[in-house]
Structure formats: C-alpha cells, structure tokens
Amino acid sequence: EGVLPQEYTIIKMELLKPFPEKFKVLEGKKVFLAAATLRPETMYGQTNAWVLPDGKYGAFEINETEVFVMAHRAALNLAYQNHSRVSEKPSCLLEVTGHDLIGLPLKSPLSLNEVIYALPMLSILMDKGTGVVTSVPSDAPDDYMALQDLKSKPAFRAKFGVKDEWVLPFEILPIIDVPPFGNKCAERVCLDMKIKSQNEKEKLAEAKRQTYLKGFNDGTMIVGEYAGRKVQEAKPLAIVYSEPEKRVMSRSG
Ligand code: A2H
Numbered sequence: 010e011g012v013l014p015q016e017y018t019i020i021k022m023e024l025l026k027p028f029p030e031k032f033k034v035l036e037g038k039k040v041f042l043a044a045a046t047l048r049p050e051t052m053y054g055q056t057n058a059w060v061l062p063d064g065k066y067g068a069f070e071i072n073e074t075e076v077f078v079m080a081h082r083a084a085l086n087l088a089y090q091n092h093s094r095v096s097e098k099p100s101c102l103l104e105v106t107g108h109d110l111i112g113l114p115l116k117s118p119l120s121l122n123e124v125i126y127a128l129p130m131l132s133i134l135m136d137k138g139t140g141v142v143t144s145v146p147s148d149a150p151d152d153y154m155a156l157q158d159l160k161s162k163p164a165f166r167a168k169f170g171v172k173d174e175w176v177l178p179f180e181i182l183p184i185i186d187v188p189p190f191g192n193k194c195a196e197r198v199c200l201d202m203k204i205k206s207q208n209e210k211e212k213l214a215e216a217k218r219q220t221y222l223k224g225f226n227d228g229t230m231i232v233g234e235y236a237g238r239k240v241q242e243a244k245p246l247a248i249v250y251s252e253p254e255k256r257v258m259s260r261s262g
Pocket residue numbers: 015045046047048051132133134135136137138139140141142143144145148149150152217221
C-alpha cells in the first residue's frame with residue numbers, strides 16, 4: 010500500500026488570554042491548537058482537546074497574524090499546501106511538549122461549551138493529522154474512554170497535573186441520534202462492550218467501526234443550525250460554516 014491523501018478539517022481552537030509564561034513570546038498573535046477531524050458536524054459536542062503528553066509540538070506561523078500549535082510534520086504538510094508565513098517552509102516560533110499544553114483554556118468553533126481545556130490522551134499518533142485531536146465523547150469511542158479514564162481515576166489526573174475543574178464539570182452532550190444506539194452512541198457502545206479503559210485497542214477499534222458507519226449513514230443532528238437534518242447533509246455544511254479550514258494532509262494508507 011502506498012500513501013493516500015486523507016482530507017481532514019482543521020478545527021482552530023483559540024488559546025485564551027492571558028497566555029501562560031511559556032507562551033508569552035506569542036503575545037499579539039492569534040494562537041490556535043489546530044485539531045484534525047473527519048467529523049466536523051460533531052463539533053457541537055466538544056468537551057476538551059487531546060494532546061500526547063510526551064509529543065513534540067511547535068507553534069507555527071500560518072500567516073501574518075495566526076499561529077497554529079501542532080506536530081512538526083503537520084506544519085510541513087500545511088507549508089506545502091501554501092499555509093505558512095514562509096513559502097513551503099514551516100516557521101516555528103516556539104517548541105513545546107504536550108505537557109506544556111495540558112490545561113490550556115480554549116475557545117473552539119461550534120462547541121456548546123464556552124471554554125474547554127487541553128487534556129492528555131495516550132493513544133495519539135504524532136504522524137497523523139496534526140497530533141492534536143478535538144474530543145467529542147458522545148460520538149467518538151476513543152474520546153469517551155479517555156475522558157472516562159480522567160474522570161474516574163484521580164491518580165491518573167494527578168499523574169499529568171490535570172485539575173478537577175478541567176474535567177469533572179464536562180458532561181457528555183447528546184448531539185446526534187444514531188439508531189439503534191441513541192443520542193450518545195459512543196457511550197452506549199463502550200458500555201455495552203464493557204470497555205474498561207482507553208488502552209483496550211481492539212475493542213475500541215470495533216466500537217469505532219460500529220459507531221462511525223451508523224453515525225454517517227443513519228445519524229440525525231439534534232442540536233445546532235442543522236438540527237433535524239441527516240449527518241450526511243450536515244457534514245459539508247459544517248465544513249463551510251464552522252470556520253475551520255479544509256486541508257488535505259497526507260498519511261500512510
Ligand atoms: B475524529 P483516521 Cl466524533 N491520533 O474527530 C489519534 N487520533 C487522531 C489523530 C491522531 N494524531 N488525529 C485525528 N484523530 C482522530 C472526531 C471524531 C472522530 C468523532 C468520531 C470518530 C472520529 C472527534 N474526535 O474518528 O485514522 C480524530 O477523531 C474515527 C475514525 O484518519 C479524527 O476524526 O481515519 C480521526 O481520528 C481520523 O482517523
């Protein structure tokens with residue numbers, strides 16, 4: 010198998026001011042954690058962002074005013090697609106790790122939550138998308154289990170310096186009805202399959218397979234501008250209206 014292009018939507022999750030000490034060099038810029046998703050129509054249900062604690066990230070100049078925090082490889086991908094201040098070359102203003110990003114407060118397009126926080130997820134691949142993932146636990150089994158791990162295990166929160174208030178107030182939001190699983194399909198399937206943590210890779214792959222197909226084919230939006238419409242109809246509209254930008258990024262197929 011060769012390399013197939015994978016088209017993602019980038020969700021621009023804006024870093025709220027005042028910036029923490031480490032990010033002061035970016036003052037005056039609009040700084041976003043850039044998350045790559047295949048499901049822009051689910052963005053209403055965002056409860057947090059995910060980063061890999063030991064992952065290496067950079068803050069890259071996209072144009073005169075905007076900075077994206079993402080993996081270096083993603084910055085190179087975007088630079089080749091003409092999304093870099095310097096033509097065909099990533100321009101990195103600051104290098105950080107996922108640990109530096111945990112706890113950052115963000116404002117994300119379409120999210121029903123006014124402010125969400127960056128939290129640790131251990132299954133993130135740094136060579137896929139941007140290395141930043143937006144979390145929709147109602148509809149994504151990986152997101153549901155990773156959030157459950159943080160909610161139910163105080164020691165896990167402590168290990169990564171995650172404060173209770175970044176996690177505990179965030180409820181799973183019903184945003185899409187997916188028969189026969191109901192309006193929190195990822196939660197339903199994870200409970201039915203008795204998945205215990207984000208580390209149960211095989212079970213999660215099966216949960217993803219089930220919810221992804223049904224969500225796309227049979228899902229109906231129940232919130233937002235596209236309430237009452239099929240996911241298949243809402244998805245392209247969400248790409249246009251949610252302010253994220255459509256990019257093509259390559260990955261190993
Ligand atoms: B999806 P594919 Cl609601 N590491 O977005 C791990 N996972 C990553 C990632 C990375 N570096 N980059 C993106 N992803 C996730 C929403 C969503 C997603 C929902 C339901 C299913 C779903 C909210 N999270 O994906 O391997 C992102 O999660 C299930 C396939 O390129 C992205 O879309 O096919 C998806 O994986 C891309 O997966």
